[in-house]
Amino acid sequence: MNTGFGASGSGYPPCVTSTTSQQELVQFLEDRFACAQACTECARACALRASLVDPDGTTEQELVRRKGILCAEVCDATCRVLSEQGRMDEGAESALRMQLEWTRTVCLEGAHVFDKHPGAEDAAQACRDCARACTDFMATLD
Numbered sequence: 001m002n003t004g005f006g007a008s009g010s011g012y013p014p015c016v017t018s019t020t021s022q023q024e025l026v027q028f029l030e031d032r033f034a035c036a037q038a039c040t041e042c043a044r045a046c047a048l049r050a051s052l053v054d055p056d057g058t059t060e061q062e063l064v065r066r067k068g069i070l071c072a073e074v075c076d077a078t079c080r081v082l083s084e085q086g087r088m089d090e091g092a093e094s095a096l097r098m099q100l101e102w103t104r105t106v107c108l109e110g111a112h113v114f115d116k117h118p119g120a121e122d123a124a125q126a127c128r129d130c131a132r133a134c135t136d137f138m139a140t141l142d
Contacts, residue, residue, distance in 0.1 A: 027140060028140050028141075031133075031136050031137040031139075031140040032082055032137055032140070034133050034136070034137070035078075035082055035100070035130075035133040035134055035136070035137040036078075036079045036082035036083055037133075038126075038129050038130040038132075038133035038134075039075040039076070039078045039079040039082065039103065039130055039133070039134075040075070040076075040079050041126050041129070041130070042071065042072075042075040042107060042123075042126040042127055042129070042130035043071070043072045043073075043075035043076045043079065044072075044126075045122055045123040045126035045127075046067075046068040046069070046071040046072040046075065046110060046123055046126070046127070047068065047069070047072040048123070049064065049068045049114065049120050049122075049123040050064070050065045050066075050067075050068030050069045050072065052119075053065040053068070060116070060117070061117075063113055064113055064114065064117045064120065067109065067110045067113045067114070068110065068114075068123065070106060070110070071106050071107060071109075071110040071127060074102060074103050074106045074107075075103060075106075075107070075130060077099070078099050078100065078102075078103040078134075081096065081099050082096075093141060096141070097138060097141065100134045100137060100138050101134075101138070103130065103131075103134050104130075104131045104134040104135060107127040107128070107130045107131040107134070108127065108128070108131050110123070110124075110127040111123075111124045111125075111127035111128045111131070114127065
C-alpha cells in the first residue's frame with residue numbers, strides 16, 4: 001500500500017511524489033496560500049475601485065468599472081478553488097493551471113486599466129501582486 005506523499009487520494013498534485021522533500025511540500029503549500037491571499041486582496045481592491053466609479057460616467061470610467069468587477073469575480077473564484085481541499089489528479093491540476101492563467105491575464109489587464117485612472121493605484125498594485133502570486137504558484141506546480 002502506498003502511503004507516501006503521492007498516495008492515491010492524497011489531495012496533492014501529481015508533481016508531489018513520495019520522493020518530494022518536505023521543503024518542496026512546504027513551498028507548494030505556502031505558494032498556494034500566498035496565491036489565495038493575493039486573490040482575496042485583489043478581489044477586495046477591485047470591488048472597491050468598481051464601486052467608486054460613477055456608473056453613468058465616461059467611457060473610460062465604464063471600462064474601469066467593468067474591469068474592476070471582472071477582476072473581483074475572477075479573483076474570488078480563484079480563491080475559492082485554491083481553498084478547496086479536493087483531490088488533485090492531473091485533470092484537476094490542468095483545470096487549476098487554466099484558472100491561474102485566466103486570473104493572471106485578467107489581473108494584468110486590470111492593472112493596465114487602473115494605471116490610467118487617478119486614484120486607482122492601490123487596485124493596480126493589488127492586481128500586479130495577484131498576477132505575480134499566480135505565476136509563482138504555477139511554477140510550484142511544475
